[in-house]
Structure formats: C-alpha cells, structure tokens
Amino acid sequence: MPDGLGLPTFLLAFASALLGAKLLGELSERLGQPAVLGELLAGVLLGPSVLGLVPLTGGVLLLAEIGVILLLFEVGLETDLGELARVGGPALAVALAGMALPFLGGFFLTRALGHPALTAIFVGAALTATSIGITARVLAELKALATREGQIILGAAVADDVLGLVVLAVVSRIAGPGEVDTALVLSATGLAVGFLVVALALGIPLGRWLVGIVGRANVRGILGAASVAFALLVALAAKKAGSAEIVGAFATGLVLARTNRRHDITQAVKPVVDVFAPLFFVAVGAQVDVALVNPFVAGNRPSLLLALGLTLVGFLGKFAAGFCAWGKVRRAFIGAGMVPRGEVGLIFASLGKATGMLPEGVFVAVVLAVFATTFLAPPLMKLLHLGAADGVSLP
C-alpha cells in the first residue's frame, strides 16, 4: 500500500516506541518503580525535543488513541463494581475526599498564580484520579491485595476511576464552548452520569446477548474482535453523547466484565493492549519539551514551581484522604495507596493541551506532578507496609 501515509516513518516510530517503552519500563520496575514511569520517560527521550524518533504525526496520534481506548477497556474489564459495595462506606469516603482535596488544592493554587478558571479546573481535575493499575500492581507486589487496607484502596480506586471519568466527561464538555456556567456543569454532569447509567443499564443485557451470539460462532478470534468492535462503537457513542471516547471504552469493559466470558475477553484484549498502550504513554511523554524543564532557564521556573506545588497538593490531598477511612485499619498506608496518578491524570493533561485549556508551561507542570506522585507512591507504600510488618506502630 502507498507510502504517502509515511509508512516508513511510522514503522520506525512504532518500533522505537515499543522498544523504548519496554526497556525503560523494565529498568523502572527494577528500580522499584511502576513500568508506566519508564514508558513516559521513554517518550520524553524519543520525542521531538530529544531524539526525534517518535514525531507526533497523525498516524502516531491515531494509534496512541486506539491504545488508550483499549487500555481503558481493559481497566474496565478488570474493574468490579461489586468490590465497591463490599468495602462499603470507608472506600467511598476515601474516594470522595481523595478527589475533592486535590481538586480544590490544584484549583486554588493555579488560580493564586493568576491562571484563568478553566485552566485551574483542568489542573484540579488532572489531580483527582488515582491510577488503579499502578496501585493494584503495587498491592499485588506487596501481597496486600486481600488485606482490609488493600480492599479499601482498591474499592476507593475503583470509585475514583468511575468518578474521575465523570469529571473528565464534564471537563471535556466544558472545554468545548470554553466557558464555565452552572447550568452547563450540571447538564454535563447529567449527560456524563446519564451516559454511564444508560450505557451500563443497556450494556449489561446487550453485552450478555452479544457474548451469547459470539459464543455460538467458531471463526478464529471472533471474541476479541467483537469485543473490541463493541468498545469502539460505545466509545464513539460516548463521544457523540458529549462524553469522552475512553469513558465509553471503560463502560464497555465494566459491562463485559459482568458476562461469563470476562476472563476470555480479558485474555484476548491484553496482548493487544500490550502492543498499543505503550504508544499512548510514549506519545504523552513525547509532548514534554525538555527545554522547559531546565531549572537554569529563568523562564522555566514558574512552571517548575507550579509542578512542585501541584505535587505537594496532589500528594497531601490523597494522603489526607486515607485518614477518612474508619475501622481498624492503617490509614497512612491507605493514603499512600491513593497517591499514584498515572494514566487518567495524563489523559486530562493531554486533553487540556489539545483543547488549548492548558498552556505549555502548565501542561508540563501537570505532567511533572503526575510523574512525581506516581514516583513517590510505590516506595512510600513499600516503606509503610514493611514498617507495619516489622511491628512498628503506624497511624
């Protein structure tokens, strides 16, 4: 097929993104950090501001978009709404406080520095969502998934993920007309929550029906292909309903998680995510211009200071939220488990950049703050968990 698509450039970008992401991901894991951190750093290195191997062309951005849609689909598949009900009240309290505190902190800090309200909303929103992927992986590494703290963290992260996507839907709705207005916020909230409710209400029987049909088919790969097609269509519907594509993909995951083929679908989707999701993280990293991070350039200092402030606010807000849990639990460990931001924060950042709501300096500050919280959490969780295991008394 034609080379007019820039196929050679694309092949090189795709291959180097995959290799760079996995190489730095592995290095990152060996240093006790989540792999996603390495993937982001690989993007910074491969992107236009350093090596230039991954240019931000249409093809790269399109595949990155497919990557993040499939990733959120998989996160949805691995999310169990039932979990939340089981861990009950404390998880919801932690989730709500963990969204409100960093949002308010980020919002007021950004406003205090003289940025417009819309920018401040994006910054606050980018700090709301805990990365369920990172948190779950750290909990699994610590063998703390089945503890009461682990259950609360997971439950809160699940609630957070759903609520964070609602916030994302609201924020992307607001980003369109470009002004804040209570009626609009309410209608956007209604649309986003309404879309999720309708998608889940219609989706659960529809998903079961679809899985039933597919179960009677024999052709190779039909379960994976049909599930992905379903996710893409719901993503498109979400977009048409004024929400975000990834909200639709996530909802599809939640819906298909409630069918009896959940395991098979996850098995079919995982390898596809493995190949395409790194492209998203690399593409996000590639959007960071390293020239803006140099602290010796006076012009960079405002965004570096903002990054420091956002990291502090983002960290303290989530950490404090852990103390909203009740019962006989280690609240500091729960707070630490809520700290990593990861993918959803970056989705906010790149959406904010794409819609022009986040100026370059603020975008960099948000990405750096996401990096920093993601970086801080795993060692902190490990420390607090080991401390407890050694019998040290913790709050």
Added chain:
Amino acid sequence: MPDGLGLPTFLLAFASALLGAKLLGELSERLGQPAVLGELLAGVLLGPSVLGLVPLTGGVLLLAEIGVILLLFEVGLETDLGELARVGGPALAVALAGMALPFLGGFFLTRALGHPALTAIFVGAALTATSIGITARVLAELKALATREGQIILGAAVADDVLGLVVLAVVSRIAGPGEVDTALVLSATGLAVGFLVVALALGIPLGRWLVGIVGRANVRGILGAASVAFALLVALAAKKAGSAEIVGAFATGLVLARTNRRHDITQAVKPVVDVFAPLFFVAVGAQVDVALVNPFVAGNRPSLLLALGLTLVGFLGKFAAGFCAWGKVRRAFIGAGMVPRGEVGLIFASLGKATGMLPEGVFVAVVLAVFATTFLAPPLMKLLHLGAADGVSLP
C-alpha cells in the same frame, strides 16, 4: 487527542470492519468456505462502492498495513523451514511447477489481451502463491495434516510462500523504475534472496540473543512488544533494501520460530493479528468497485472474461503442479491443496493497484480470480479426500 485525525470516522470504520469481517467470516465457514472469503466480501459490502462505512482514508490504510505486516509475521512464526527439508524433492517440484505454470498462464493470457508486459508480470505473479493459511486450515479440518499428501502440500506451500515473497520483492522492485530489464530482474532477485539470506543468517542468532535478553525481563507484555518491534524494524529494513515490508515481517517470523519462545511469541501475536488483520482483508475488498462486476454493463465484460480466464489458468496451473509429485500419493488431492491463493495474491493485487501497474479492470479481475480459486479449493479438497476415504480410486 485531536479530532483532526478523523477519529470518529476511523472508529466507525474499524468497528464495522471488525464486525462485518467476523460475521461474514463465520457465515463463510458455516458454508464450508474459508473465513478469509467472508472478510473480503465484508470489505466489498462495507467499502465505498456499496455501504461506504469503510472509506479508504489514510488511517484505515495505515492500520490495514500494520495488520498485514503482523499477519505475515505470524505466518512466518508458524512456518518451519525444516518441514520442507523433510518432505524433500516432491514438495519442491510441486512448489516450482505450481509457481511457473500459473505465472506463465497469467502472463501470456494478459499479454494476449493486449496489456503491457509489466501488467502481465503483476497478474502472473499474483497467481503464484498458495495461501498456506487456507490450505493448512482445510487440511486440519480434514484431519489430513499428517498424511504424506498433507506433508507435501504443506511443504510445497511453505516453499511457495518463501518463493512467492521473493517474487513479490522482485516485482515491487520492478514496479519502482517502471521498466523490465534483465540486469534489473537479476539484481532485484539477488537483492530479495540476498535480503532473506542475510536476514535469516543474522536474524537467527540475533533473534536468540533478543529472546534471551527479553527472557530476563519481567515487565508485562515485553515478549510480544519486543517481537512486534523487531518485526517492524526488519520490515523497515526490507523496504530500505528494496524488498517489501511483509517480506521482512515474514523473515522475522521464520527467525523467531527458531527460538525457544516460539510458542509464547505466537500466543502474544495471535490476538493482535485477530484484531488488525481483518482490517487488511476488508480494506482489500473495499477496493473492489461492484459497479465493475455487473455483467449487464458491456464495459465490464472484458474484465469479467479476464477474471474467468485467470481463474481457469490459476486453477489448472496449480492442479497440474500436483502431478509433479512422485511416490505413492494422491496427486489430484495435492493439486487441489495448492489451488487457494488468498492473502499473498491479494497483496500483489493491491500493490499492483497502488503502484499503478494494474489498471482498475485488471485489478478487479485478479481479485475475482483470487476469490474464485480460494472459493473452489476447499470443497474440491473435501470432495477428493472424502472420495479417497470411501475407497474410490483417484489419480
């Protein structure tokens, strides 16, 4: 990320391609035909000439290209060069005759109808390669993989696949400068064979080294991602060496098939192929303009007649090649097993169309002939195999 990529259009195209391909693929299998036939027909229906749900935009063609690169990578992974050595002489004789006869038939038929030599070369070349995927699937369904006939068919199809890709490399090299010249043909052959030899010679130790490195890594999905990256880089190298991307992807498959992680790599790549390869077949089908197939339009008759002629030539050439096998074997069954063309023929056709070597009418004729041989083979194989099982004497 931006909508400037035509993301909504792309999501709809991708989703409908997947659903259409799997639906008609399933239907096709239920009618005793290979699934790929249904995927092609889905493309015809979804393409611009009928429903228009799958437009041939840059994004669709880019993902289709990734799909076919990954497909050939998987075919390479499932191809064992050792097989050929074991079935030995008869397989090679069948392979060579099975390439020469249809090539000559297609070439002279096209020339006789007044088309230029380059067009005739493309047509002949498109008829050379047996579809190993289809043949292997039919043999498996007939439980004839382990018979001597099955071994010879598979061996010949393997040789055919490698030789067909060499022919493809030669032909795409010729398509560049746009003229036929013996020195050029020889150098193109040298380059293509040389590329394969070098890729295999360097690739086997390199692949083992790579797999060794990757084996010491723990990060999720690294085996699949690194293998795909390797395939993309070798595909790019093949292109740079004047060969075709898919030759490189196929060579990577052959190379990684000789490592101890062959099974794991295949498992990691298969689900990705399941999701992206259908897009290639749908995109090929979408290039057929149904208006040109209507026999009541006088202007279509030349290409329909050509399609009929090419089907005959393509069928008889491969069927006759079966009789080049020696030993106590059912030669007609071997011949029937060589008949289906499938993907490689379509790759030739779309390459010919993209480079302008195949005018619309001839392109349609070649695609129809590929359809027809693919359609004819499975029932014929089933018939000849059943006949033998019932004790009917066959040549």
